[in-house]
Amino acid sequence: MEFGLFMELSVPRPWTAESERTAYVNALEQVRLADELGFDYVWAVEHHFLEEYSHCSAPDMFLTACAMQTSRIRVGHGIVACVPQYQSPIRIAERAAVLDILSGGRMELGTGRSATWTELGGFRANADETRKTWDEFVRVIPKMWTQERFSWHGRAFSMPERAVLPKPIQQPHPPMWVAVTSPGTEIDAADRGLGCLGLQPGGFQESEKKVKEYRSRIQSCDPVGAFVNEKVHTVNFLSCNEDGDHARRAGLRVASIFSYMASQLLSAKEVLPTSAYPSAGLLPALRREAGGPGDTAKSFKGVTMGTPDDVAAALRKWEAVGYDGINFFINFMEVLPQQYVLDSMRLFAAEVMPQFRQARDVAPVAVGVD
Amino acid sequence: MPLAGSLDIRNLLDDAPTVTLDDRELRLDDVDILQVLYEIGASDVESLIPPALNPTIPPVISFLAYRAPDSVFGPFSLVQTRLTARAAVRPRAYLVSARCDNPTAAEVLSSSWGYRIEPAEIRLRRFHDRVECSVVAHRQTILQVALVDPQPITGHDIQYAPGMHLARVQTDEGTKPRLVQVDTEYEFRRADRGRPELGIFDASAWGDERLIPLEPVSASFTACDVTIPAVRYVCNPDIPAAEGTQNVGSP
Numbered sequence: 001m002e003f004g005l006f007m008e009l010s011v012p013r014p015w016t017a018e019s020e021r022t023a024y025v026n027a028l029e030q031v032r033l034a035d036e037l038g039f040d041y042v043w044a045v046e047h048h049f050l051e052e053y054s055h056c057s058a059p060d061m062f063l064t065a066c067a068m069q070t071s072r073i074r075v076g077h078g079i080v081a082c083v084p085q086y087q088s089p090i091r092i093a094e095r096a097a098v099l100d101i102l103s104g105g106r107m108e109l110g111t112g113r114s115a116t117w118t119e120l121g122g123f124r125a126n127a128d129e130t131r132k133t134w135d136e137f138v139r140v141i142p143k144m145w146t147q148e149r150f151s152w153h154g155r156a157f158s159m160p161e162r163a164v165l166p167k168p169i170q171q172p173h174p175p176m177w178v179a180v181t182s183p184g185t186e187i188d189a190a191d192r193g194l195g196c197l198g199l200q201p202g203g204f205q206e207s208e209k210k211v212k213e214y215r216s217r218i219q220s221c222d223p224v225g226a227f228v229n230e231k232v233h234t235v236n237f238l239s240c241n242e243d244g245d246h247a248r249r250a251g252l253r254v255a256s257i258f259s260y261m262a263s264q265l266l267s268a269k270e271v272l273p274t275s276a277y278p279s280a281g282l283l284p285a286l287r288r289e290a291g292g293p294g295d296t297a298k299s300f301k302g303v304t305m306g307t308p309d310d311v312a313a314a315l316r317k318w319e320a321v322g323y324d325g326i327n328f329f330i331n332f333m334e335v336l337p338q339q340y341v342l343d344s345m346r347l348f349a350a351e352v353m354p355q356f357r358q359a360r361d362v363a364p365v366a367v368g369v370d
Numbered sequence: 371m372p373l374a375g376s377l378d379i380r381n382l383l384d385d386a387p388t389v390t391l392d393d394r395e396l397r398l399d400d401v402d403i404l405q406v407l408y409e410i411g412a413s414d415v416e417s418l419i420p421p422a423l424n425p426t427i428p429p430v431i432s433f434l435a436y437r438a439p440d441s442v443f444g445p446f447s448l449v450q451t452r453l454t455a456r457a458a459v460r461p462r463a464y465l466v467s468a469r470c471d472n473p474t475a476a477e478v479l480s481s482s483w484g485y486r487i488e489p490a491e492i493r494l495r496r497f498h499d500r501v502e503c504s505v506v507a508h509r510q511t512i513l514q515v516a517l518v519d520p521q522p523i524t525g526h527d528i529q530y531a532p533g534m535h536l537a538r539v540q541t542d543e544g545t546k547p548r549l550v551q552v553d554t555e556y557e558f559r560r561a562d563r564g565r566p567e568l569g570i571f572d573a574s575a576w577g578d579e580r581l582i583p584l585e586p587v588s589a590s591f592t593a594c595d596v597t598i599p600a601v602r603y604v605c606n607p608d609i610p611a612a613e614g615t616q617n618v619g620s621p
Contacts, residue, residue, distance in 0.1 A: 012371065013371070049427070050427075051373075051427050052371075052372065117428075117430075117587070118427055118428060121409070121428070121585065121587065259459070260372075260458075260459055261372060263456065263458075263459035263460075264372040264424055264426070264427075264456055264459075265426075265427075266426040266427065266428065266430070266454065269529065270454070270461055270529055270531070271407050271430055271454070271529075271587050271588055272587070272588050273523055273527045273528050273529075273561070273563040273588055273590040274523075274527055274563075275523070275524070275526075275527050333371075
């Protein structure tokens with residue numbers, strides 16, 4: 001299995017220059033350590049206006065900083081918003097290519113479309129159109145990278161023939177993914193030959209069904225890029241400590257505050273009568289999982305928290321579901337001391353990660369996990 | 371931690387409805403519902419809702435108008451002004467105030483579900499090019515909203531958050547201030563959406579002059595059957611809903 005970090009860059013109130021900087025500095029330290037320890041990915045979200053929850057509005061800049069301070073870990077947009085009011089696909093292709101060059105060919109491009117009214121309304125974006133614009137963006141971006149000159153006359157976006165520069169150094173181009181929160185997006189990913197970047201906690205059986213359908217469907221895909229990225233990743237909360245109870249308490253604190261804060265967001269579905277945002281997206285799922293602030297009593301199924309043995313046991317279940325990788329939330333709102341987070345990563349890398357590296361070339365056994 | 375409400379409810383309790391919890395349920399058939407949503411200014415958002423609730427970012431005001439052609443009280447119209455909020459992690463709408471054109475309906479809605487209601491003349495009219503609602507109280511138009519250019523959608527695309535109504539609730543220990551949670555159920559027959567339009571909103575008349583609609587969000591119009599079930603939850607308005615919510619429904 002592959003392992004990564006998932007960065008929201010949450011900043012609790014009161015906001016000061018120091019608190020904003022601390023969130024970024026701590027995240028960079030975690031990424032440097034992840035690089036040393038052998039983690040495969042760092043993903044950074046793109047969110048706008050999401051007070052406290054995420055102050056990561058310029059992920060390409062953060063990821064560039066990550067790239068310049070590391071040598072091996074892959075740097076991923078998890079995800080870049082493919083909404084024309086946010087940015088042109090030209091700018092996405094250009095910035096991603098620069099990041100690919102500066103990182104020495106380590107850039108991954110996750111794509112998506114935002115799910116909150118806070119963001120969509122803030123840019124005066126048309127929520128009904130975001131699925132369509134996402135689809136157009138993911139078709140044109142790889143062409144901008146691979147064609148010397150490119151022109152397009154589309155629905156949401158048009159441009160005369162120009163060379164979109166620079167070109168990325170990965171050949172034929174960097175891997176592309178799509179964030180999966182709404183039901184059915186895994187099918188969209190499969191049909192387009194895109195990697196599936198799961199952002200939603202789910203049960204084993206539900207996940208196994210989705211992964212199986214994705215694997216089946218992608219066999220006959222018509223890829224939007226020059227190659228098929230058949231990888232399925234999911235997210236989880238990592239808290240690893242020799243004292244299992246301590247690890248679970250710490251991890252559940254992160255999970256609870258994450259879900260609680262996510263539940264405070266104003267989803268597009270809540271205020272817009274539109275079929276473009278189905279009701280069963282990320283936020284309702286998190287509301288089902290969330291306790292209250294500071295509530296550590298409620299457990300999440302399959303959490304990667306506890307002793308190294310506990311974490312490995314949970315990972316084996318997710319591996320059996322068919323996932324190729326898991327990206328971890330390791331802190332949120334700075335509720336855990338930085339030293340605890342770094343120690344948790346070190347213990348995971350020393351005791352757990354090697355068990356799954358050995359099994360990397362073995363095909364996953366995707367059969368009925370409880 | 372998310373922002374929390376800081377509204378001083380003591381100023382509102384004097385004229386808050388008194389609720390006697392019972393097993394009353396109200397069924398309304400063929401109700402027309404217009405909902406118009408606008409963002410309001412967020413600079414003082416905490417002070418608009420009680421401490422039990424968390425505001426949304428941005429805060430959104432909803433104008434929710436019912437026209438019930440028939441009921442046990444006869445035909446009536448009801449218009450609510452509400453604010454989007456959260457009770458712990460759940461989407462809720464805090465009722466600022468309501469207007470009703472049928473005194474008997476108003477009395478029952480107030481005493482059983484805590485609707486803070488004053489009388490008014492209400493007109494809710496559906497045309498092919500627009501749906502509009504106006505509310506007149508003391509000869510002044512205090513609300514004029516519309517949905518412009520209706521387009522059919524499905525009822526699945528509509529969400530009405532449960533209401534949170536500040537009231538004095540009669541308990542075994544006397545009368546206590548509580549937020550009464552009103553979990554209205556809807557069975558949709560038809561739904562449209564369109565462009566929201568706000569002509570007049572007299573914020574002072576609705577109870578809080580700080581409510582200034584700024585940005586249009588959405589408008590919908592539905593035809594549905596409505597059930598207002600008996601109250602199942604009440605919440606202490608002074609403490610976070612995660613700690614102060616009480617199940618008062620039938621076992």
